[in-house]
Amino acid sequence: MYKIFYLLLTCFYICSAKNSLHSSMIRHFKPLVFSAILAITLSLGAETKGNADEGKKIYEANNCGSCHNLDKKVVGPALRGVGKRRDIAWLTKWIRNNQALIKSGDADANALLKEYGGAQMSTFENITPAQVVDLVAYLDLPKPPPTGGAKKPGVPEPPKSDNTLYILLALIGIFLVLLLILNKVKNTLRKLNAEAAGEELASSNKNWLQRLLPARLANMNQVVLALFSFAIVVILGGGYLYSFGITEVGVQKGYAPKQPIAYSHKLHAGDLKIDCKYCHIGVEESKSATIPSANICMNCHKGIQKRQDDESGVDISPEIQKIYTALDYHPEKSGAEQFGSNGKPIQWIRIHNLPDHAYFNHSQHVKVGKLQCQTCHGPIEKMEVVQQWSTLQMGWCIECHRNTGIDVANNNYYLALHEKASKDMKENKSRSKYFGPDGKVKVTVALNGGLECSKCHY
Amino acid sequence: MEFMKKSIHIITGVAALSAMISACTSRGNNPGWEYAPDMVYSKGYEPYSQGDSNTINPHGMNMREPVHGTVAFGKEGYLYPYANTAEGYEAAKGLNYPAGLEDKEGRGKYLYGIYCSPCHGATGGNDGEIFKRGLGKPSWKNYQDDYIKNIPVGQIYHTLTYGKNLMGSHAYVLKPEDRWKVVRYVKELSGAGIATAAPADSASMKKTK
Numbered sequence: 121m122y123k124i125f126y127l128l129l130t131c132f133y134i135c136s137a138k139n140s141l142h143s144s145m146i147r148h149f150k151p152l153v154f155s156a157i158l159a160i161t162l163s164l165g166a167e168t169k170g171n172a173d174e175g176k177k178i179y180e181a182n183n184c185g186s187c188h189n190l191d192k193k194v195v196g197p198a199l200r201g202v203g204k205r206r207d208i209a210w211l212t213k214w215i216r217n218n219q220a221l222i223k224s225g226d227a228d229a230n231a232l233l234k235e236y237g238g239a240q241m242s243t244f245e246n247i248t249p250a251q252v253v254d255l256v257a258y259l260d261l262p263k264p265p266p267t268g269g270a271k272k273p274g275v276p277e278p279p280k281s282d283n284t285l286y287i288l289l290a291l292i293g294i295f296l297v298l299l300l301i302l303n304k305v306k307n308t309l310r311k312l313n314a315e316a317a318g319e320e321l322a323s324s325n326k327n328w329l330q331r332l333l334p335a336r337l338a339n340m341n342q343v344v345l346a347l348f349s350f351a352i353v354v355i356l357g358g359g360y361l362y363s364f365g366i367t368e369v370g371v372q373k374g375y376a377p378k379q380p381i382a383y384s385h386k387l388h389a390g391d392l393k394i395d396c397k398y399c400h401i402g403v404e405e406s407k408s409a410t411i412p413s414a415n416i417c418m419n420c421h422k423g424i425q426k427r428q429d430d431e432s433g434v435d436i437s438p439e440i441q442k443i444y445t446a447l448d449y450h451p452e453k454s455g456a457e458q459f460g461s462n463g464k465p466i467q468w469i470r471i472h473n474l475p476d477h478a479y480f481n482h483s484q485h486v487k488v489g490k491l492q493c494q495t496c497h498g499p500i501e502k503m504e505v506v507q508q509w510s511t512l513q514m515g516w517c518i519e520c521h522r523n524t525g526i527d528v529a530n531n532n533y534y535l536a537l538h539e540k541a542s543k544d545m546k547e548n549k550s551r552s553k554y555f556g557p558d559g560k561v562k563v564t565v566a567l568n569g570g571l572e573c574s575k576c577h578y
Numbered sequence: 579m580e581f582m583k584k585s586i587h588i589i590t591g592v593a594a595l596s597a598m599i600s601a602c603t604s605r606g607n608n609p610g611w612e613y614a615p616d617m618v619y620s621k622g623y624e625p626y627s628q629g630d631s632n633t634i635n636p637h638g639m640n641m642r643e644p645v646h647g648t649v650a651f652g653k654e655g656y657l658y659p660y661a662n663t664a665e666g667y668e669a670a671k672g673l674n675y676p677a678g679l680e681d682k683e684g685r686g687k688y689l690y691g692i693y694c695s696p697c698h699g700a701t702g703g704n705d706g707e708i709f710k711r712g713l714g715k716p717s718w719k720n721y722q723d724d725y726i727k728n729i730p731v732g733q734i735y736h737t738l739t740y741g742k743n744l745m746g747s748h749a750y751v752l753k754p755e756d757r758w759k760v761v762r763y764v765k766e767l768s769g770a771g772i773a774t775a776a777p778a779d780s781a782s783m784k785k786t787k
Binding site for chain 1: 590603604605606607608609610611612613617618619620621625626627637639664667691692693696697707708711712713714715716717741743744745746747748750751
């Protein structure tokens, strides 16, 4: 195509240059040059067939990419080099009205329909036969060499071992030992010095504890001293262990296990702004929010096989391949053969392990209480790896139930409570419990039985 | 030397204790310590409990697939008459919007916002974040396109039920009535609206026995 453009440019140049060139020369050459250019242009035009740039525009304007990819099967076949496989007249018929072509009994068309499991292509009668030629020219372009692609795909970072604490402790230990040694050396030197001077040091027959302690304590009875220091150790250590026990043992806040697929909530819920309910479909209907089944992934990942900014050069990202493996899905096949029968469930690791003896229901909190997911799960749309955000301790539940006001007036779920509350207030009975500390009406979850033991433990 | 030995014992003891205590703080892959785990993990089968792997069911799962032919919970007693084929899509033209089905609470809009807008955009401009990032768009431009104005409601319903091209089936999440409400909202977005005076005995809401 560019060749034609340059030839025409040359032609234009020669024509316009007649003023500067000798006129007689032009007069002799002009017809010759023109005929030569015309002949070359015609022969080239017959060779290239259509404008690939125009073809690209047509391809994009008609969103052919929604079902086709140039180099791999999506819904329809891979299209690169289609002009070499089919003749242009057949392609024109197929693209403009494939259904008419199928009905006419064309063998190739019907074979194609069968191969793709009866999935019908839309008709594109808005594309003129001349545009089909351009389109095919675009589709016949050779594959461009991959850009970038130097990075190796899917090399995971070595796991960071969290041993800073141990290093710190070891260092502290070493320094303490050094301190003690130096102290010992100092004492020995002092002792030697005293012996040399013929004196006797007062502290020489004290033990190490007596030496560490101030004189008043050190002169106490040894047994009392031992008991006293033992009691201190027991009280401090016990207190520490007790507080540790109630804040850490059995509390999994911060638990962020590595999942079988490196699914990023930051990408999906944050950047792509997909509503949580798109995947966690049970959250308004049932006790659990539900872990999405793989078919939900496939609503998008049938078409999206790698990140847009993926430069590793792979066709299918290894993480998305795991979904395909779980479903036994083979994108390179077509029709009913795409799904095999050897699917294997993805074993996600459960993060929020509420004990069996406590009952929790998502629908009650999300549908009735109209809570945001983030209230309990934290800024999930910013988490690359999900971690348990709340403690899920009983005190945490109770505190929220005591303090959260409920919208009794505008929520049919609280109809009975609303009637009772308005009746009580009219009759001036137990009025005070319906008011918050600021004097405004506030009906809390606790007033609706949110603190009853049997609501959660049964 | 006695003194040295003692202090080393104390120091290593303290270090070991701190290491042990820090190991039971939950962080990363470590869920931390538990007390009485037999009261935490359910002995009965629960769909998502991970106490012990189930030894009877395939893949160690507690859930099992329903028996073939089971009518799923939430089917609302309606069966969809057409198959997921080109003929079924053609036949779906005959479906009408169920008579008397109204949507005063705006449920269609609500569901559209969750399940459709990530791709098709808040007002049907095909400009949702996922389409912006390269998932293939449909061949029509937006919901205000003549294609959506003219397409029979039954075919939108069919598409929601089975999916079409790159779009997957949304029957798993939209119950039949919800599906019709979404169809209604889509038609409202297109500006064409919906013909509510449909014959009462349409196949769209045929009750099963």
